[in-house]
Amino acid sequence: MSSRPALLWFRQDLRLADNPALAAARKTGLPVIPVYVFDDSLAHPPGAAARWWLHHSLEALSAELEKLGAKLILRRGSAAEIIPGLVEETNAAHVFWNRRYFPGHIETDKKLKSELTEAGVTVETFNGALLREPWELKTGSGGPYRVFTPFWKALKQAGPARADTEANPRKLETKKAKLKSDSLKDWALLPQEPNWAEGFEPLWTPGEAGARERLRDFLNDIIQDYKDGRDRPDKDYTSRLSPHLAFGEISPLQIWRATQAKISKGDISDSAADKFLSELCWREFCYCLLFYNEGLPEAPLREEFSDYPWRDDARELAAWRKGETGYPIVDAGMRQLWRTGWMHNRVRMIVASFLIKDLLIRWQDGEAWFWDTLLDADLANNSSGWQWVAGCGADAAPYFRIFNPVTQGEKFDPDGAYVREFVPELKEMPAKHIHAPWKAPDDVLDKAGVKLGKSYPHPIVDHAAARKRALEGYEKIKRA
Numbered sequence: 001m002s003s004r005p006a007l008l009w010f011r012q013d014l015r016l017a018d019n020p021a022l023a024a025a026r027k028t029g030l031p032v033i034p035v036y037v038f039d040d041s042l043a044h045p046p047g048a049a050a051r052w053w054l055h056h057s058l059e060a061l062s063a064e065l066e067k068l069g070a071k072l073i074l075r076r077g078s079a080a081e082i083i084p085g086l087v088e089e090t091n092a093a094h095v096f097w098n099r100r101y102f103p104g105h106i107e108t109d110k111k112l113k114s115e116l117t118e119a120g121v122t123v124e125t126f127n128g129a130l131l132r133e134p135w136e137l138k139t140g141s142g143g144p145y146r147v148f149t150p151f152w153k154a155l156k157q158a159g160p161a162r163a164d165t166e167a168n169p170r171k172l173e174t175k176k177a178k179l180k181s182d183s184l185k186d187w188a189l190l191p192q193e194p195n196w197a198e199g200f201e202p203l204w205t206p207g208e209a210g211a212r213e214r215l216r217d218f219l220n221d222i223i224q225d226y227k228d229g230r231d232r233p234d235k236d237y238t239s240r241l242s243p244h245l246a247f248g249e250i251s252p253l254q255i256w257r258a259t260q261a262k263i264s265k266g267d268i269s270d271s272a273a274d275k276f277l278s279e280l281c282w283r284e285f286c287y288c289l290l291f292y293n294e295g296l297p298e299a300p301l302r303e304e305f306s307d308y309p310w311r312d313d314a315r316e317l318a319a320w321r322k323g324e325t326g327y328p329i330v331d332a333g334m335r336q337l338w339r340t341g342w343m344h345n346r347v348r349m350i351v352a353s354f355l356i357k358d359l360l361i362r363w364q365d366g367e368a369w370f371w372d373t374l375l376d377a378d379l380a381n382n383s384s385g386w387q388w389v390a391g392c393g394a395d396a397a398p399y400f401r402i403f404n405p406v407t408q409g410e411k412f413d414p415d416g417a418y419v420r421e422f423v424p425e426l427k428e429m430p431a432k433h434i435h436a437p438w439k440a441p442d443d444v445l446d447k448a449g450v451k452l453g454k455s456y457p458h459p460i461v462d463h464a465a466a467r468k469r470a471l472e473g474y475e476k477i478k479r480a
């Protein structure tokens with residue numbers, strides 16, 4: 001057998017367990033060279049928060065590989081040049097990778113595969129990121145799904161494409177040749193002064209072990225409350241697996257199988273699991289939408305929304321970003337995002353609706369801010385999420401469904417605990433008034449130490465008037 005090595009190219013799959021490309025590379029029996037390329041020449045390079053995560057995730061992956069006796073080779077630049085360069089340098093006969101699905105990535109990978117194949121290198125690619133490839137599930141008429149419920153039904157019936165998850169390898173044959181590797185530190189992925197990521201550190205453990213632990217905790221203690229509690233930002237009732245999934249530190253198949261195993265053992269009920277798995281499948285649905293609509297991050301799926309009379313208001317956009325809109329639930333969400341790199345799903349919908357419908361600012365501006373500040377920034381989920389709220393996406397909320405930030409706060413944060421955690425200026429406000437401090441009597445404000453316009457802003461818009469304005473804008477595009 002030839003002893004020419006195999007390159008294993010890690011991308012959005014920073015894990016060893018249930019990694020089909022790694023399993024296939026090991027099966028060849030050839031020495032394996034693991035490599036990661038930081039290619040910020042591609043469209044949609046990671047935002048600032050995601051870079052923080054990437055740094056720590058690569059550190060964790062390197063350490064795990066070292067335990068197997070392998071060294072992760074790091075290179076920065078265009079993967080289209082670096083991978084063929086590495087093939088030549090190492091005389092590799094095989095290249096293995098798990099597929100990516102974002103526009104720009106797909107073309108790069110296809111081109112690279114055909115160039116390498118032409119040069120006599122065997123390239124094998126796998127599905128390591130999804131339960132089903134976007135092209136595997138089709139509607140009765142043969143097209144891709146654009147409505148979630150039938151998509152979820154079809155996926156549930158078909159089940160995941162692979163039968164089982166693969167265990168963590170215990171050993172990896174590797175090439176001892178000295179290969180040049182960048183130093184992770186030199187990539188400067190972590191924030192310099194000031195360290196705005198300080199708040200992330202106690203909350204998150206990037207890497208495969210952190211992902212596994214979070215899944216275990218969720219399945220042991222939290223999932224039973226998920227169905228009824230997942231809309232409550234004041235409670236910790238969701239999995240918070242999103243950044244781990246975005247970086248491929250855990251696969252949806254591992255999550256699916258572990259959840260099924262809990263049902264089989266009788267530890268959790270079918271209905272609790274069903275709700276959670278259906279949310280996991282929203283991710284699959286979003287990947288399908290992006291796969292069939294490359295323009296999803298930039299352009300509305302419903303074209304008439306291109307003519308919506310948006311406003312450019314840098315001052316209001318800045319107030320939204322900083323969490324200084326005067327609407328406590330919106331401000332709490334935006335500050336949770338800044339402080340922790342994550343925001344609760346219900347609040348993502350509220351703040352997105354506020355930007356788009358109360359301020360009439362383009363959804364793409366909100367999407368860009370999320371992209372830069374979310375640890376779980378994911379092109380498919382983020383662009384679908386924004387288009388969903390804006391009413392211009394597939395299976396989207398109707399445009400006229402405009403969230404009222406006060407009643408949303410009262411319903412989903414009834415005691416105001418979430419607002420108090422992230423908007424400390426309102427810490428002493430009683431629950432009855434915390435979601436609309438401008439309506440509180442003076443003595444209540446005095447007692448809570450709140451001075452509107454000084455310690456906490458007045459609302460930057462009047463919701464009722466803003467709602468009317470948004471609906472008038474919608475009437476215009478409906479008529480056009």
Ligand code: FAD
Binds near residue numbers: 245343348379381
């Ligand atoms: P859980 O409720 O525990 O769900 C488990 C997993 O299922 C999640 O980790 C996620 O991978 C998937 N999931 C759950 N809900 C959704 C959903 N609505 N759409 C797609 N996948 C879902 N999610 C991202 O991962 N990255 C993003 O960049 C992103 N941007 C969003 C922007 C907007 C405007 C909105 C409304 C939603 C966005 N979401 C995004 C979806 C959702 O808010 C997060 O996936 C979820 O809050 C993550 O928390 P969790 O892991 O505790 O979720």
